[in-house]
Amino acid sequence: MLTCIITLSSCQKNKHLVKVEGARIEVNNTTPDNPDIQAFVKPYMMHVNKTLDSVLAYAPETYSKKDGILNTAIGNLMADIVLEQSIPFFKSKTKNTIDMVLLNHGGIRAPIPKGNVTARTAYQVMPFENSIVVVEMKGTHIWKLITYLQESQKAHPISGLKLTIDADNNIVQALINNKEIDDKEVYFVATNDYLYHGGSEMYFFEEGGKAHKLNYKIRNAMIDYFKKVDTIAPKIDDRFSQIN
Structure with a gap:
């Protein structure tokens, strides 16, 4: 019996993968629904939609990033939200507060329409998985940030910073927390991880500090x-x- 097994084993050939074939299966609006899959997904879809469409607040007007030149209502709102909501987290970690916020104009992906504000609204305005990062920046690096704003001439969302330029785009006034910027002072600037790593050419963040x-x-x-x-x-x- 043992001999037979050895003989059979020795007769087996090693198998090798010699060919892989694939086919493209297109799924579009003409693809028929699978009732079993639909029935399985339905309760989860209903739960997600209920969560996303629950009313959280109300918007008396429609707010778009196209409404302003150097600052917009929706951009101001987003920057102010980041400042207000992040301070407790940051204080619990470092005992420090946040001095200012800078986000990017392009990161606002949809307007907030007049009417009920829901979680879905937040997903539409900010569909990216961007997380908040607070960077320690000396006043000398803050000036690089200000120069970026001065030259870009875009309504990048800011909070905590007040910047005034003249008709020739020269800086007239730059204040953080209503105070003149001290080159030696360390400021805590909130942004997002995309911008911290140089997104929108904001290289000054990584040059800044911790x-x-x-x-x-x-x-x-x-x-x-x-x-x-x-x-x-x-x-x-x-x-x-x-x-002027």
């Missing part, structure tokens, strides 16, 4: 803020303005 990751997504900060207010009322103001 970074603190809060593990707190901007989208989640928006949702948390919406939950605690009844009505949002952002406005275009003078935080970044040009005078």
Whole structure:
């Protein structure tokens, strides 16, 4: 019996993969639904939609990033939310507060429409998984940040910083917390991980200094803020303005 097994084993050939074939199966709106899959997914879809569409706040107007020149209501709202919602997290980690916020104009992906504000609204405005990072920056690096804003001429969302330029784009005034910038002072600047790593050519963040990751997504900060207010009322103001 043993001999037979050895003989059979010795007669077996080693098998090798010699060919792999694949086919492209297109799935589009003409693909028929699978009832079993639909039935399986339905309760999960209903739960997700219920969560996303639950009313959190109210917007009395429609707010778009196209509404302003150097600052917009929606951009101001997002920067202010990051500042307000991040400070408790940052204080618990470092005992310090956050001095200012800088985000990017292109990161606002949709307007906030007039009417009910939901979690879905936050996902539409901020669909990316960007998390908040707080960077320690000396005043000398803050000036690089300000030069970037001065030259870009875009309504990048800011909070805590007040910047005024003249008709020739020269800096008239730059204040953080309503105080002149001290080149030797260390400021805590909140941004997101994409910008910290040089996104939108904001290379000054990585050049700045130590970074603190809060593990707190901007989208989640928006949702948390919406939950605690009844009505949002952002406005275009003078935080970044040009005078003649």
